[in-house]
Amino acid sequence: MHEPVLSLENVSKKYGSFTAVDGIDLQIPRGAVYGFLGPNGAGKTTTMRMILDIIRPSSGRIAILGHQSALEVRDRIGYLPEEKGLYKKMKVTALISYFACLKGIARKEAEQRAEHLLEKYGLKDFRSARIESLSKGMSQKVQVLAAVAHDPELVILDEPFSGLDPVNQQVLEELINNLSANGQTVIFSTHIMEHAERLCDQILLIAEGRKVFDGTVPEARALVARRILLETTSDVSGLQNLDSVAGVTASESEPGADPRWLVEITNKAHPQDILKYCFDQDIPLNRFEFAEPSLHDVFVGLVGKDAREQRLR
Amino acid sequence: MSVIRLIAWREYVENVRTKGFWIGILLLPLMVVGIYLIQSTLAESTPTRYYMLVDQNGQYRETVESAIELEHQRQVLQSFVNYLLDYRKEGDLELTAANARSSADQLVDDVGADEVTALNQWIESGGLDFALTMSTPYLREDAPAFESPERSFIEAPLPDEVDPTAASQLVVEQLRPYLSGERRVSVDGNSGELFALILIPKDINDHILRPGAMPVAGQAQTGGVQYWGRNLADPRLPDAIERSLNNRIRNEEFARNSVNTDLIRNIQRTRLSLNKLDPLANEGEEAVSMADTFRQFAPMAFVYFMFLALMQSVQYLLTNTIEEKSNRILEVLLASVTPNELLMGKMLGIGLSSLTTMAAWLLTLFLFLNFYQSAETSTLVQIIGIILSSDLVPWFVFYCLAGYALYAGIFLAIGSLCNTLKEAQGMMVPIIVTMMIPITITPFVVMDPNGSLFRALSWFPPFTPFLMMNRAAANPPLIDLLGTTVLLLMSILLVMWLSGRVFRQGLLRSGQPPRVMELLHMMRSNSQ
Numbered sequence: 118m119h120e121p122v123l124s125l126e127n128v129s130k131k132y133g134s135f136t137a138v139d140g141i142d143l144q145i146p147r148g149a150v151y152g153f154l155g156p157n158g159a160g161k162t163t164t165m166r167m168i169l170d171i172i173r174p175s176s177g178r179i180a181i182l183g184h185q186s187a188l189e190v191r192d193r194i195g196y197l198p199e200e201k202g203l204y205k206k207m208k209v210t211a212l213i214s215y216f217a218c219l220k221g222i223a224r225k226e227a228e229q230r231a232e233h234l235l236e237k238y239g240l241k242d243f244r245s246a247r248i249e250s251l252s253k254g255m256s257q258k259v260q261v262l263a264a265v266a267h268d269p270e271l272v273i274l275d276e277p278f279s280g281l282d283p284v285n286q287q288v289l290e291e292l293i294n295n296l297s298a299n300g301q302t303v304i305f306s307t308h309i310m311e312h313a314e315r316l317c318d319q320i321l322l323i324a325e326g327r328k329v330f331d332g333t334v335p336e337a338r339a340l341v342a343r344r345i346l347l348e349t350t351s352d353v354s355g356l357q358n359l360d361s362v363a364g365v366t367a368s369e370s371e372p373g374a375d376p377r378w379l380v381e382i383t384n385k386a387h388p389q390d391i392l393k394y395c396f397d398q399d400i401p402l403n404r405f406e407f408a409e410p411s412l413h414d415v416f417v418g419l420v421g422k423d424a425r426e427q428r429l430r
Numbered sequence: 431m432s433v434i435r436l437i438a439w440r441e442y443v444e445n446v447r448t449k450g451f452w453i454g455i456l457l458l459p460l461m462v463v464g465i466y467l468i469q470s471t472l473a474e475s476t477p478t479r480y481y482m483l484v485d486q487n488g489q490y491r492e493t494v495e496s497a498i499e500l501e502h503q504r505q506v507l508q509s510f511v512n513y514l515l516d517y518r519k520e521g522d523l524e525l526t527a528a529n530a531r532s533s534a535d536q537l538v539d540d541v542g543a544d545e546v547t548a549l550n551q552w553i554e555s556g557g558l559d560f561a562l563t564m565s566t567p568y569l570r571e572d573a574p575a576f577e578s579p580e581r582s583f584i585e586a587p588l589p590d591e592v593d594p595t596a597a598s599q600l601v602v603e604q605l606r607p608y609l610s611g612e613r614r615v616s617v618d619g620n621s622g623e624l625f626a627l628i629l630i631p632k633d634i635n636d637h638i639l640r641p642g643a644m645p646v647a648g649q650a651q652t653g654g655v656q657y658w659g660r661n662l663a664d665p666r667l668p669d670a671i672e673r674s675l676n677n678r679i680r681n682e683e684f685a686r687n688s689v690n691t692d693l694i695r696n697i698q699r700t701r702l703s704l705n706k707l708d709p710l711a712n713e714g715e716e717a718v719s720m721a722d723t724f725r726q727f728a729p730m731a732f733v734y735f736m737f738l739a740l741m742q743s744v745q746y747l748l749t750n751t752i753e754e755k756s757n758r759i760l761e762v763l764l765a766s767v768t769p770n771e772l773l774m775g776k777m778l779g780i781g782l783s784s785l786t787t788m789a790a791w792l793l794t795l796f797l798f799l800n801f802y803q804s805a806e807t808s809t810l811v812q813i814i815g816i817i818l819s820s821d822l823v824p825w826f827v828f829y830c831l832a833g834y835a836l837y838a839g840i841f842l843a844i845g846s847l848c849n850t851l852k853e854a855q856g857m858m859v860p861i862i863v864t865m866m867i868p869i870t871i872t873p874f875v876v877m878d879p880n881g882s883l884f885r886a887l888s889w890f891p892p893f894t895p896f897l898m899m900n901r902a903a904a905n906p907p908l909i910d911l912l913g914t915t916v917l918l919l920m921s922i923l924l925v926m927w928l929s930g931r932v933f934r935q936g937l938l939r940s941g942q943p944p945r946v947m948e949l950l951h952m953m954r955s956n957s958q
Contacts, residue, residue, distance in 0.1 A: 166761075169765050187765070191767075200758040204444065204757070207444065215436075216766065219433060219763075220766055260762070263762075
């Protein structure tokens with residue numbers, strides 16, 4: 118395997134007595150699409166700022182594209198910060214090419230790339246509009262394009278989906294997939310699980326500055342129990358005796374409908390086993406539902422309690 | 431380096447594209463030209479004033495009339511001198527009394543030196559007719575004919591119903607409607623308001639005030655010549671009348687005491703000229719001209735211009751940083767450039783915008799002076815020529831740039847700490863006050879450029895650019911020159927270094943601007 122694009126070793130950031138990020142270890146391979154997931158205030162933005170060397174870690178080591186500091190390789194990195202903002206008076210093409218120029222692209226080339234990107238992602242009618250005339254979502258799209266116009270090896274997007282309508286969220290997903298197909302590494306943070314689920318090869322789950330999980334999406338799913346929903350009038354307590362069943366609990370049923378049960382099955386078990394048991398025991402089923410756990414379940418399962426109880430920063 | 435250039439260029443282009451930039455460029459010249467035009471139009475368009483003269487004594491009518499004629503001649507003389515200044519060949523401020531060349535120049539010089547004497551000479555030698563003949567050879571070929579100003583004061587006849595020999599109170603009473611503006615007077619078909627009534631009582635001679643005699647209480651107000659007029663702002667008429675009446679009675683006193691008045695007059699006109707000489711000038715060139723005087727005052731002009739340049743860039747320095755901060759642009763920028771590159775780029779770009787404004791102002795001035803020719807503008811052209819030919823220009827360039835570098839760093843740092851201009855204003859006050867101190871003492875520094883107080887103050891780096899510029903024409907001691915320059919350059923580096931730190935930390939700050947202690951902490955610490 119190649120040397121990782123980015124590695125964090127025990128990185129922490131303290132503001133006085135408050136610990137924003139606490140001992141995070143991380144390795145991101147080249148070409149990956151990597152999701153930072155976590156509740157508000159978990160330390161995602163602080164971690165990204167430290168990766169970019171906009172702020173310095175209190176302790177720990179960061180290696181990025183083979184260098185100590187992102188500032189040394191800043192031309193090879195693209196960044197969309199959490200708080201979006203652009204020069205209001207500038208025109209769209211000029212703005213995208215200005216940011217590309219700051220990353221070392223020649224002016225002519227930068228303008229061509231800007232035009233190309235605007236056309237590709239459905240903004241070509243706005244190429245000579247001023248930023249102040251754009252809607253919030255549209256200017257956010259412009260800012261994403263400005264972050265990637267110089268073809269960076271590593272793209273870091275902080276909450277890129279927030280504030281976008283479903284259509285534009287899809288456009289952004291397409292853009293991230295294109296970057297990935299192009300061999301570029303993408304790190305983005307979000308709290309919308311569906312995006313992470315669809316896009317990410319790997320995810321980092323953090324809460325209160327600490328790493329809760331780091332790995333592939335299937336690995337994450339394995340962390341939470343797999344459940345089958347049954348709807349029947351019969352007695353299902355016998356299921357508990359099966360090896361593949363970890364537990365059976367009654368679930369809330371809809372008014373007027375039959376009782377519902379949640380059957381938790383082990384990692385190795387197959388849903389087929391449960392169906393077969395019901396068949397053998399003549400248990401009439403009105404409903405049999407099995408779904409792999411979503412990242413949403415993982416998220417809620419791992420950090421749900423923390424996320425509810427907001428701490429004072 | 432190219433990143434700094436890129437930032438500077440964007441900063442410049444975006445500034446130049448704003449409406450505010452062009453308003454700033456146009457406003458000052460428009461204001462200056464506007465004020466100048468309004469003033470000169472007003473000065474030329476003083477309306478004709480009608481007066482009535484009631485001389486119950488009978489002796490003084492002629493005196494008052496000649497006073498008014500004298501006032502008119504004074505105006506003719508003044509406007510003739512302006513005409514000469516406009517159209518004589520090779521008008522030149524380098525003139526001293528010793529090298530005055532033509533009699534036209536001589537006249538200009540005389541009027542400048544002593545207007546009263548010059549006016550007497552003017553009338554004696556034949557007034558305008560003579561002056562025109564005398565000066566024609568010295569006028570440029572394209573000079574238009576001289577237009578004599580119209581009379582400002584014209585006597586209006588008494589209305590028929592007024593008896594001039596009646597008691598003075600009655601006369602005044604009858605004329606009151608005219609004096610209050612209710613009724614208008616008419617002279618030669620033109621009608622107008624009565625400007626003043628001059629009433630000389632029959633017993634005027636009994637009220638002459640003499641030294642030694644105790645004036646009777648109240649007599650000074652009522653016993654003398656009565657000048658009735660509502661307009662107190664135009665003093666020319668009462669002053670002229672008072673002057674010539676007094677001349678008249680003094681001459682009579684001379685005569686009564688058998689003093690030869692011609693002799694007195696000649697004696698009064700005897701004068702010695704005071705020649706200002708420059709001990710540092712070469713032999714034969716010691717005489718001090720107007721130009722030499724201007725050269726000494728020139729640093730003041732540079733100091734004020736420098737202050738103006740700095741103050742107008744302050745606005746850009748603050749608003750641009752605040753815009754980036756409040757619009758959350760800085761974080762993206764910081765992922766692309768270092769805070770110091772950003773600081774330098776902004777300083778350069780905004781400096782360039784200010785230079786453009788300055789250049790535009792100077793260009794406007796140049797155009798104005800070239801296309802609007804008058805005595806004032808041609809004098810101004812010469813003054814500017816003198817200032818530019820002095821060796822002060824390099825000093826100005828150096829201190830202007832140094833001053834900008836010193837203050838721009840501070841203002842950018844302030845901008846990086848504030849989300850709104852309002853927040854910034856509180857932090858700016860101490861800096862602006864510091865800048866104002868050397869500006870307010872500028873006129874005193876010119877009078878005593880190497881005084882020990884000003885020498886000491888020059889060593890305080892925030893004052894150095896202004897004070898050393900101010901002292902530049904007076905050959906300040908070498909130790910002051912070198913010492914303050916070294917100190918100034920070191921302060922610039924220090925300010926840039928500290929501002930870089932505050933800038934770096936201020937950029938990502940949100941919320942209220944920091945307190946003083948927090949600010950000091952920012953300067954000390956390197957990381958966030």
